[in-house]
Amino acid sequence: MDFVSLNESFSPLQELPSSPLSLHVHEILNTEDADTKIAMNIVDKPIFFSLLLVTTNAKENYWNAHLFYMDQVEKNNKQYRYHTFSITESLHLHSCLSELFKG
Numbered sequence: 001m002d003f004v005s006l007n008e009s010f011s012p013l014q015e016l017p018s019s020p021l022s023l024h025v026h027e028i029l030n031t032e033d034a035d036t037k038i039a040m041n042i043v044d045k046p047i048f049f050s051l052l053l054v055t056t057n058a059k060e061n062y063w064n065a066h067l068f069y070m071d072q073v074e075k076n077n078k079q080y081r082y083h084t085f086s087i088t089e090s091l092h093l094h095s096c097l098s099e100l101f102k103g
Contacts, residue, residue, distance in 0.1 A: 005038040012040050016051075021068055021080045025053060028066055035059045047072055049080075053100065054087070063087035 006029060014028075016022040029038065032055055041052045053066040065087055070080045 003039045003054075005036060006036055006038065008033055012042055016042075019078060021051070021070075025051065025066075028053065028055070033057055033060065040094060049055065061088065063091075065083070 013025065014023075016025065030040075036055050037058045038056075040052045043051075044051045049068075049070045051068040053068075054063065055066070056063045063067055063086070065085055067083045068080050069083075
């Protein structure tokens with residue numbers, strides 16, 4: 001996954017049709033600090049659509065993942081599911097669990 005800065009032109013974003021989902025992605029990016037880097041993976045199949053947006057900021061020491069998903073029914077109704085989680089916290093949790101179950 002290649003990361004680009006928020007200031008760089010990011011063609012996958014420009015290819016998204018105007019929709020509530022694309023507006024949501026832009027809202028997330030508008031809240032990010034100028035030092036943030038992003039990566040995105042889009043899968044658009046007849047039976048589902050998914051968009052994974054990863055934001056990272058070395059200065060503020062965080063990694064976040066934003067997952068947007070639509071099955072066929074949701075696509076037809078212009079609805080989507082959204083999940084967000086901190087990769088940084090997930091890595092810390094993994095480390096803690098590894099220590100707990102070490103043995």
